[in-house]
Amino acid sequence: MRPTQNTGGTAGTPPHRPDSPDNSPTRQTILRATKWFPWLVLLCGCLVLSLNLGVRQSLGLFIPDMLTDTGWTATTFGLAFAIQNLMWGISAPIAGALADRFGTTRTLIAGAFIYALGLYLMGTSSSPGQLHMTAGVLIGTGVGATSFPVVLAAISRLFSPAKRSFALGLASAGGSVGQFIMAPTSQALNSSMGYVTTLTILAAISMLIIPAAFAMNGKAEAGSPNATPDMGPQGLIAAFHEARKHRGFVLLNAGFFVCGFHIAVIATHLPTFTELCGLPRSVAAEGLALIGLFNIIGTLTAGWAGGKWPKKYALSFVYGMRALVIVIFIFSPKTSETILLFSASMGALWLSTVPLTSGLIAQVFGPRYMATLFGIVMLSHQIGAFFGAWMGGLVFDLTGSFDGVWWASVALGVFAALVHLPIDDKELRKTAAA
Structure with missing residues (x-):
């Protein structure tokens, strides 16, 4: 009997030939495309968040001119932005559930249309009620449907746990790039064309979310590549009840409430505060741009740190540093230099909470229903933002100063630094299986 020649196959399996279907040029092309597809989704996600946050964080620059033209109070605008933040929070978990059920692309396209409509109509508002509906309800809903x-x-489902935290940091930094670009651009357009035309231009720019959305066509699947094998057929309702009974999830909601309060106070009222200090309006635009620039460093660092050390300790550090920075700012002379230094310092701490908080949710509960669960935490963030935006205007109208809001921000920062320490960050799916 003639011996069989060994051509590289293992016992019981056919030999692997260079021209076999498994090694065909078509298969190799598919493998290469599959390898790079997560990075394409990450790039498109960065673009979406860049447009989302870049436009949104620039809206406070229009308040001084709109106050002068309309004669409305700071409380009126504070309430409009408070409603916006609240609607952002309400729409975020709904959009997350829709994305988990029907896909990311459809959700982002619908959100982009609502966002653009709200921006266009904000500039034509002729009464406080219209302002609250456009700048508040419509923009808030659009932002919530196209945000974190x-x-x-969508990004977390495509990256392994080892790379996920850094990928989320990169995506969060994408939003900062938009803020760095859009804040001075919006101020320049507003100075030359007025806020009505500028808001129309921003509405058109926000529609660029739509082409980027087509690359992000995934949705939650039980058999997603990075789902842990012991996840089982858990449904959305079961995942929600599991999360709400977890003390760590409750504490994350409490901490993210503080994050929303801080961001809303600064993004909404820094332009008015800067003008109150007798400084040029360009200082506020430069400050918001610096927040975006240094936030790139902060989010990337947070994403990297979250992959090396416990995320809960990193979150405590971020909130504690926020409180310290605000205390130093309160006692500092209010010059252009201190405003810009404060903006840079807060920028480094601005969205660094996002990759850590979202990464902690994915770590504990798995990535399958992360859109919905992080959407719920985002609602808490935006409830905090509601109070930050509204209280800023109210305190200013009552006292002629923002001091009360700054000290409230310090107290909340200390609170958030403490509540993250006892979070149980063990992977719940594996813990349950064990």
Whole structure:
């Protein structure tokens, strides 16, 4: 009997030939495309968040001119932005659930249309009620449907746990790039064309979310590549009840409430505060741009740190540093230099909470329903933002100063630094299986 020649196959399996279907040029092309597809989704996610946050964080620059033209009070604008933040929070978990059920692309396209409509109509508002509906309800809904829960969930499903935290940090930094570009651009357009035309231009720019959305066509699947094998057929309702009974999830909601309060106070009222200090309006635009620039460093560092050390300790550090920075700012002379230094310092701590918080949710509960669960935490963030935006205007109208809001921000920062320490960050799916 003639011996069989060994051509590289193992016992019981046919030999692997260079021209076999498994090694065909078509298969190799597919493998290469599959390898790079997560990075394409990450790039498109960065673009979506860049447009989302870049436009949104620039809206406070229009308040001084709108106050002068309309004669409305700071409380009126504070309430409009408070409603916006609240609607952002309400729509975020709904958009997350829709993305988990029907796909990310459809959710982002619908959100982009609502966002653009709200921006266009904000400039034509002729009464406080219209302002609250456009700048508040429509823009808030559009921002919520195109922001972190939907985008970061799509990205987290495509990256392994080892790379996920850094990928989420990169995506969060994408939003900062938009703020760095859009804040001075919006101020320049507003100075030359007025806020009505500028808001129309921003509405058109926000529609660029739509082409980027087509690359993000995934949705939650039980058999997603990075789902742990012991996840089982857990449904959305079961995942929600599991999360709400977890003390760590409750504490994350409490901490993210503080994050929303801080961001809303600064993004909404820094332009008015700067003008109150007798400084040029350009200082506020430069400050917001610096927040975006240094936030790139902060989010990337947070994403990297979250992959090396416990995320809960990193979150405590971020919130504690926020409180310290605000205390130093309160006692500092209010010059252009201190405003810009404060903006840079807060920028480094601005969205560094996002990759850590979202990464902690994915770590504990798995990535399958992250859009919905992070959307719920985002609702808490935006409830905090509601109070930050509204209280800023109210305190200013009552006292002629923002001091009360600054000290409230310090107290909340200390609170958030403490509540993250006892979070149980063990992987719940594996813990349950064990």
